[in-house]
Amino acid sequence: MIRLIFILFFAGIVFSGYGTSKNEVLTGRVFLDENKNGIHDNPEPGISGICVSNGNEVVQTDAAGNWELPVENANSIFVIKPSNYAVSLNPENIPQHFHLLHEGNQTSIDFPLYPAEEENKFSVLFFGDTQARGLREVNFILHDVVEECMGTNAAFGVSLGDIVADDPGLFAEVSQGIGQIGIPWYNIFGNHDHDRDEKRNENKGKTFSKFFGPATYAFEYGQVAFIGLNNVFFNETGKYHAHLSDDQLSFVENYLSFVPEEKLVVLMMHIPLVRIDTRDRLYEILQNRKHTFSISGHVHEQIQVFVDEEMGWKGNEPHHHLINATVCGSWWCGLNDETGIPHATMNDGAPNGYSIVIFEGNDYSVRFKAARRPADYQMNIYLPDELAQNELDTTNVLVNVFAGSSRSKVEMRIGKTGKWIPMQQVKTIDPECLRMHQLSPVLDKEFEGQALDDVLGYKMDYPSVSTHMWQGKLPDELRAGTHSVTVRTTDMFNQTWTGHRIFRVKNENWKK
Missing domain, CATH: 2.60.40.1120 (Carboxypeptidase-like, regulatory domain)
Structure with a gap:
């Protein structure tokens, strides 16, 4: 370009x-x-x-x-x-x-x-909530995700709001860092991107606009119409809620009158679509279109939402809304790794990261990318390292499929030739996320006069019930010895990922 x-x-x-x-x-x-x-x-x-x-x-x-x-x-x-x-x-x-x-x-x-020649098939990087508190966390953004994105073949990128944490003075440092990726970068306004000293909602985005332009806008690429929306509304007490004004809704309607029906329409916002108090009007504008998709951040979890009639959607098919993974995970919380960056696990047990959305014509697919991890790292499998034979019938294999949804197929098998066993989706807390949270009381103490949260990282919120957990029963006839379990998942875009875990079975007389 x-x-x-x-x-x-x-x-x-x-x-x-x-x-x-x-x-x-x-x-x-x-x-x-x-x-x-x-x-x-x-x-x-x-x-x-x-x-x-x-x-x-x-x-x-x-x-x-x-x-x-x-x-x-x-x-x-x-x-x-x-x-x-x-x-x-x-x-x-x-x-x-x-x-x-x-x-x-x-x-x-x-x-x-x-x-500018544009391909029919292209990819876009979506960053949720980079949310930097000071230059230390700006550096986390750069080292954890930006550096690995340099050299990408993505057409452009989008930050989905909460670029900073109540300090617009850091917009320059974050933008200069992300700009090193070398592709056009659009930005969405988030509730932590506001000017704190401004009381009126219409003035809350002054600094944002100076850096990034209008908070509601649109552009086209290939066969896709992208619409950026500021859906954060502040009242005079400083509280906010998800809202689209009459002007914004008119803008969407007026613009789409010029967009052919065969194009894909992508809405980009900070607070999830289903929380907008004026969403019914937005649904009316969109519901007769066959090709729509929307994406947000804000929640610090990764959730695939299928907006259906029970949620007010009147279209023939449910509308897919992705609550995107966050770059900061759970606000850059938790223990630091060997590079000094917190593990920043999201509240649903998924690692911090971002999405790569591939568009082809008016179709699309989404792939989650964990920060600084291989592209095929798409799940965590939980199973004891060792268990007795008499524990097999009461032991579950639990797996967190980071980008999984109700439309995912998840199955497991024991060994290389075992039959595939369907796994059942469950609503539960990720056990490793809970274990990490239980370390938090340590951070209340001091080490040589220094608060441990300065040494080890911020304390985590209590984990949420994850929307992408599955479990399955181990076969109760496994012999004593070393075994492997393979989990295979195929998502709504027909993308297949596998993970493995090795465990040992002891005879019934074995004592831990």
């Missing part, structure tokens, strides 16, 4: 306040920037049929590339990048598809686009 350094603060678009004067109208042009200087020079042609929005209304450019929009109560104007075009990137690889509005008399804004 063509890079163009395009810094807002030195381009005359200085952010100095939200909103514009009443009844103001802005005009401009979307043009093919043939000399790549970010300026509309004659005779560079305008581009017709490109969507431009003020966050509510959406218009398409005319034959000459011209557009016109009202901007009363608008904070920004942005172009919706179409497929096979690119926008300029700043030094942190953040797309510059927007202009922030200020109180003044600016009446014309031009958007440059550049031709």
